[in-house]
Amino acid sequence: MISSLRSKVVRCFPHNNRSLSSAISTSNQNVMKEAYSALGVNIPAPITSTPKPVATSSSAPTIMDIPPAEDPLLHYITSRLMQHGNRAKASRIMSRTLLHIHAFTRAPPLPIVRKAVFDAAPAVRTLMHRQGGKTVPKPIALGEKQRTRFAVQAILKSIEKKSGALEWKLARELISIVQGTSEVLKKKEEIHRFAMVNRGNAQTRI
The missing domain is CATH 1.10.287 (Helix Hairpins)
Known part of the structure; x- marks a missing residue:
């Protein structure tokens, strides 16, 4: 019993x-x-619902944060790269350009693209107007969208005569702009210098 x-x-x-x-x-x-x-029975251990901590390795490789495809700047550059309506090819060129930038710099590519476009964007442009019997240059300030358009246009024009794949040339050009060694920056300085010389001809509102 x-x-x-x-x-x-x-x-x-x-x-x-x-x-x-x-x-x-x-x-x-x-x-x-x-x-x-x-x-004479062993006391059972209490059951707890606390989860065990997951062991994490500090030496895990860093995953590159690839920017989304719907980024406005990348979308615009892709549109400028597109030829004959072939947008899939232009998208591949832009993706490879980002991969080349990451391979060359070991840094996130999108901030480099933004910095390069911002550095290459001119603040003014000069238009020639006829006044009487002579032509007068008049500097005009540019908006944000205009500055981006002129910057991308200057970057793509600077790599036309260079040899190599388009994505490789574009990546190298963007990196050189950030480093301050590109010809695009020299042309930007010439545009600003010419606008400063003719700043007296600018139309101002009172």
Whole structure:
């Protein structure tokens, strides 16, 4: 009889311990410990729901953050690269250009593209107007979209006579603009210098 009672208690105690472990008081826990020791049964470990921390390796390779395809600047450059309506080919050229930039610099490519376009963008342009019997140059300030258009146009024009694949030439040109060694920056300085010389001819509103 005692042996059968002991087996029943052993089967019931773990269930009670799991259901009351979060609600019973300290005195009740001591009573259950004494009951386990009197029956000669090992005290089961409490069941917790705390998840085990996942081991992370600090030497994991860094994943490049590829910019989204719907980025406005990349969309515009892709449109300028497109020929005969073949946008899929232009998209592949732009994707390979980003990969080349990342391979050359080991840095995220999109900030480099943005910095290059911003550095190559002129602030003014000069238009020739007829006044009386002579032609007068008049500098005109450019908006943000106009500056981007002239910058991309100057970058693509500068790589036309260079040899190599288009994506490789474009990546090299963008990197050289950021480094300050591109001919596009010299042409931008000439445009600004010519506009400053003729700033007296600019039309101003009072």
